[in-house]
Amino acid sequence: MALLEITDLVGGYGGAPILNGVNLAIEQSDIGVIVGPNGAGKSTTLKAIFGLLKVTGGSIRFMGEEIQNALPDRLVPKGLSFVPQEKNVFVSMSVEENLEMGAFTRRDDFSATMNWVYDMFPVLREKRRQPAGELSGGQRQMVAMGRALMSQPKLLLLDEPSAGLSPRYVLEIFEQIVKVNAAGVAILMVEQNARQALAFASRGFVLATGRNRFTGTGQELIADPEVAKSFLGG
Amino acid sequence: MNELIFFFNNVVVAGIVLGSIYAVGAIGVTLIFGILRFAHFAHGDMMTMGAFIAFLLAMAATALGITTPLVPTGFLVLPIAMFLAAGVALGLDKGFYAPLRKRGARPVTLLIASIGVTLIIQGLIRLFFGSGTWSFFEIETKQLIRIPVPLEGVTRTINFTQPQLLMVICTAIAVLALHVFLTRSRLGKAMRAMADNADLAQVSGINTKLVVRVTWVIAGALAAMAGTMLALDVSLKPDLAFNIVLPIFAAAIVGGLGQSYGAIAGGFLIGFAETLSIFNWSVLLRPLANALPFEVPATLAIVPTEYKLTVAFVILVVVLLWRPTGIFKGASS
Numbered sequence: 001m002a003l004l005e006i007t008d009l010v011g012g013y014g015g016a017p018i019l020n021g022v023n024l025a026i027e028q029s030d031i032g033v034i035v036g037p038n039g040a041g042k043s044t045t046l047k048a049i050f051g052l053l054k055v056t057g058g059s060i061r062f063m064g065e066e067i068q069n070a071l072p073d074r075l076v077p078k079g080l081s082f083v084p085q086e087k088n089v090f091v092s093m094s095v096e097e098n099l100e101m102g103a104f105t106r107r108d109d110f111s112a113t114m115n116w117v118y119d120m121f122p123v124l125r126e127k128r129r130q131p132a133g134e135l136s137g138g139q140r141q142m143v144a145m146g147r148a149l150m151s152q153p154k155l156l157l158l159d160e161p162s163a164g165l166s167p168r169y170v171l172e173i174f175e176q177i178v179k180v181n182a183a184g185v186a187i188l189m190v191e192q193n194a195r196q197a198l199a200f201a202s203r204g205f206v207l208a209t210g211r212n213r214f215t216g217t218g219q220e221l222i223a224d225p226e227v228a229k230s231f232l233g234g
Numbered sequence: 235m236n237e238l239i240f241f242f243n244n245v246v247v248a249g250i251v252l253g254s255i256y257a258v259g260a261i262g263v264t265l266i267f268g269i270l271r272f273a274h275f276a277h278g279d280m281m282t283m284g285a286f287i288a289f290l291l292a293m294a295a296t297a298l299g300i301t302t303p304l305v306p307t308g309f310l311v312l313p314i315a316m317f318l319a320a321g322v323a324l325g326l327d328k329g330f331y332a333p334l335r336k337r338g339a340r341p342v343t344l345l346i347a348s349i350g351v352t353l354i355i356q357g358l359i360r361l362f363f364g365s366g367t368w369s370f371f372e373i374e375t376k377q378l379i380r381i382p383v384p385l386e387g388v389t390r391t392i393n394f395t396q397p398q399l400l401m402v403i404c405t406a407i408a409v410l411a412l413h414v415f416l417t418r419s420r421l422g423k424a425m426r427a428m429a430d431n432a433d434l435a436q437v438s439g440i441n442t443k444l445v446v447r448v449t450w451v452i453a454g455a456l457a458a459m460a461g462t463m464l465a466l467d468v469s470l471k472p473d474l475a476f477n478i479v480l481p482i483f484a485a486a487i488v489g490g491l492g493q494s495y496g497a498i499a500g501g502f503l504i505g506f507a508e509t510l511s512i513f514n515w516s517v518l519l520r521p522l523a524n525a526l527p528f529e530v531p532a533t534l535a536i537v538p539t540e541y542k543l544t545v546a547f548v549i550l551v552v553v554l555l556w557r558p559t560g561i562f563k564g565a566s567s
């Protein structure tokens with residue numbers, strides 16, 4: 001049984017549906033990468049999984065349980081975490097407080113998780129008393145990921161973690177994502193740096209106009225001449 | 235020297251007292267704005283209502299003989315009044331604002347609903363208490379505290395009333411408690427998180443409904459406190475809110491909407507500005523009359539007492555021109 005299984009998902013923001021039948025499945029060991037043109041519905045797919053918009057058709061199963069239209073405060077304790085595309089840190093709060101907010105649903109001692117996050121992103125330990133709004137783009141992205149990891153998720157949803165970062169940081173954040181995955185967290189992420197991300201993806205999904213166009217391992221998609229031509233810029 | 239003490243009593247003491255009342259009121263306005271993103275116009279009337287609750291409790295306590303010569307009964311019952319007012323605030327939200335939010339009402343709609351709540355509260359108070367003025371000190375007396383200044387030739391004393399002293403102490407306790415709550419407790423931090431970025435707070439799994447309830451509890455309790463303090467300092471009447479709503483909103487906006495510390499700073503700024511501008515500066519100039527090239531008029535205040543309210547308005551405009559998001563960077567909308 002897949003950790004996350006999405007079947008014929010239909011949904012939108014109230015008007016005409018944006019998603020018109022998305023299918024995807026993720027295993028616990030996977031790094032799934034969703035690519036596709038602007039406006040394809042990539043962010044919308046992640047938001048739908050996370051209960052942030054109305055799902056009108058199809059199903060979303062997480063660990064075998066139907067979760068469509070469940071709200072985040074129920075999903076986070078189940079093991080799902082989400083880093084939105086933008087505005088993904090509490091700018092007026094310190095780095096440490098951002099992490100604490102990620103652990104809001106936990107009532108146990110989360111200091112070990114916090115140490116794990118700090119070990120992964122040592123620069124955050126250094127800046128833990130500083131407001132997140134004062135950090136650089138790359139560091140903010142680390143805070144955002146750290147916040148999402150504090151709930152000890154089984155599946156981490158990331159919306160364009162490399163957006164707006166310099167090439168050096170893009171590589172670094174991808175390395176961290178692989179590390180997080182190696183620690184046992186499944187990843188489902190949307191990426192604009194498609195070729196680079198698909199290179200380490202165990203599953204790739206090409207989305208266009210709200211439905212899957214191609215599905216396969218990352219390597220298969222990169223090798224597919226049609227995918228390369230239409231979606232990876234030749 | 236005597237003139238300076240007169241200045242101290244009329245400006246510094248009065249400014250601290252008024253500033254405390256405004257600050258405690260403005261914190262509620264700013265918290266509600268931070269969490270629910272609308273201007274809660276009925277806040278002044280929640281203050282009036284809290285004051286009347288305290289007044290009823292004080293009368294009941296007096297009738298039952300539960301009084302002490304140490305503190306005025308109004309302060310004795312204040313914690314209970316704050317508790318009850320918090321309950322009423324929760325009820326107001328559940329009855330009026332929560333259903334609107336559920337339907338996705340815009341902030342303007344909520345603002346107009348809160349004007350409706352204003353009318354309801356004022357109507358209810360008038361129904362039970364009429365439109366007259368009431369005082370906490372009909373049976374008790376307000377103790378005056380005089381502190382002599384040990385300097386030669388000084389005959390005036392520094393004067394303030396016992397309720398004024400207690401008010402300042404209560405304000406300090408409330409501000410400190412709020413600070414500890416917002417910076418140390420899990421729920422307090424969640425409140426700051428939601429004011430900072432409501433969507434991300436939801437995504438983090440923060441129970442936003444709980445945060446909203448806590449916000450109303452704090453805002454309601456502080457409103458009762460501010461209202462009771464005002465009533466203890468001056469007097470209690472159904473339209474108490476009329477003179478208070480502008481200064482507390484000005485304080486909240488000047489401090490940066492959504493910023494608790496800003497609201498406190500704004501409250502004291504407006505309080506001092508009001509006492510400074512109605513002060514009769516002739517008193518200070520008179521000793522220098524011989525050295526001055528003009529005749530000192532009998533009264534020389536920046537604004538006449540009746541126009542005190544305009545001070546808050548002028549400060550609001552000036553600060554917003556200088557810093558559109560308030561002294562502490564707050565929400566711009």
Ligand SMILES: Nc1ncnc2c1ncn2[C@@H]1O[C@H](COP(=O)(O)OP(=O)(O)OP(=O)(O)O)[C@@H](O)[C@H]1O
Nearest residue numbers: 013018036037038039040041042043044045085190
């Ligand atoms: N909050 C919203 N309300 C209404 N429509 C929206 C909303 N957010 C996105 N849309 C619409 O949904 C469609 C898909 O948007 P989505 O954000 O999922 O695209 P995307 O694939 O993530 O694109 P990008 O690469 O630009 O991030 C777009 O046509 C967009 O205009």
Ligand SMILES: [Mg+2]
Nearest residue numbers: 042043044085
């Ligand atoms: Mg997107």
